Amino acid sequence: MDPGNVIEVRGLVNQFGTNRIHDGLDLDVHKGEVLGVVGGSGTGKSVLLRTIIGLNRARDGEIMVLGQDSRNLKGREARRLLRRWGVLFQDGALFSSLTVEQNIAVSMREHTRLPGHAINRLARLKIDMVGLPLHACSKYPSELSGGMRKRAGLARALALDPEIVFLDEPTAGLDPIGAADFDILIRDLQRSLGLTVFMVTHDLDSLVAITDRIAVLVDRKIKVGTVDELRMDDHPWIQDYFNGPRGRAAMASHGRD
């Protein structure tokens, strides 16, 4: 495995019944980058993410995460690898019976031997860092708005200072200002915490604003490049995506015409 890569996927095949989602897919994620993953609805972005973090067993192919094969780990090794990444699921997936603060404290309780007051402080620290007001600490997920749930989910993903965070459509369902804030937040946290970010998104503005490279899922494979490289690609879907009206609007608003 290339030392500059935190994730390497080789020849991945995923299939549900007769429905082949990925067919010989290759992907490298570099250390410290923000990688945007795009593709039409149902092309298998969420499945790719779930496969990398080991929630979905691939039919074939090799997946190395942080130098280890995420598929064949057991017991201690698996636990140690687990805590080196954090995941923000498409719909938050906060534990509905716990308060926001407890949601964040869960993984610290599970994986460290920190005393109670330190856990409490660190959980609140995370809540503040993702821009939630502190009175949200003692609220239950059902009492939060969609945007707040996303932030709380992000705080939980960051609870153990992971090296990689996986975000599944972090800005979907947020208002444009909220989405832009969230973009800045992710970029900011990524810089200060030195994260690698794997971000599935449909949001062209986020893509142009914060990603270093973009991976496009087309024809059951992945094409990777910067925005400018991908705009030159002559695949029809990619052309439509980046040079369609919304794509151009997003470029223009970020001064990259």
Add this chain to the structure above:
Amino acid sequence: MVEDDAWINAERTADALVVAVGGDWRVDAVANLLRAATATWTAEKAGDGVSTAVVRARDISSLDSGGAWLLVHLSRQLEERGFTTRIDGLGDSHRLLLDRVRKSADRIEITEVPPNRNALVSALATVGEAAVNACKRAHELLSFFGLTVILLGRVIVRPWRLELTATLKYIERTGLDALPIVGLLAFLIGVVVAFMGATQLKQFGAEIFTVNLVGVAVLRELGVLITSILIAGRSGSAFTAQIGTMKVNQEVDAMQTIGLDPVEILVLPRIIALMITLPLLTFYANMMGLAGGAFMSVVTLDISLTQFLDQLSGAIDFTTFAIGMVKAPVFAYVIALVGCFEGLKVTGSAESVGQRTTMSVVEGIFLVIVFDSIFAIAFSYLGI
């Protein structure tokens, strides 16, 4: 181990307290570092011409927000002991992180967290709240009852408004599927009653009256009560969980927005289905209970089946049977009403579905028994 790679030492020089730190200051190491730090300077106090503390951080090789928090926390502790504190020698990227964490850490310290109430006060408050809530719920349940009665009336006038498919589905689920367990339980109850009667009545040589006991107990009380309790546990809880899950998924909200009345669509079919099945199940349970009693009598009492039937027909009449059956639709209404009511009260979370389901079973059984005693009192006034 990673955790041993982080260290902290304090040393007094002529003009400053130097706290040297280094290694991997990551969240795993925080627990140990915290302990080491406390051990290092519990005794240290500003004074003797020394009033500055320097945290020498140039040996820190990696830092995450847990470690950064600890740095902030430690320098704050030093300040509390009277030292002016600064953190030295941190790399640029680490400095960025530290500043960010410090900003957040300051905010969480100054934000007031509401204090805990005094234990006695909060215990009293809990009792009071529970009492008020119980009254509120009784009131709400009563208005819900009124609402369903109005809607039922409407369905009787315009029967084509009833969701027939759904109703039939619930009849199958609550009735047909419950047959084996209801039958078995009623049979066993018949056996137990007969056995108890036989052992007691034998002492007076009046074994034959065991048949009367079985007949009256099963038909008047036990058949309908056992069936209702079973159905409250089986179907009342299912109603709550089904409707509750739909609430969590906002399906109920969606119904309202397209002009469908959730009570009409979700609640009425269930109430009607249960009011049809529970009497039928009760009849079936009565028969099985009598069969259990007959079985026990034949086996242990040397009473033949013909004798049993003879004695039974003398012991009971249509009223005995009717008293049991009359209660069934009422209990059915209560169980379905409570089940649906609790389901609609679910808010937001999976937790709440669980709580409400428990509540629906407990309340369902409670109300069934309350109504049963009301019936008993009423019948005794009427002299039947």
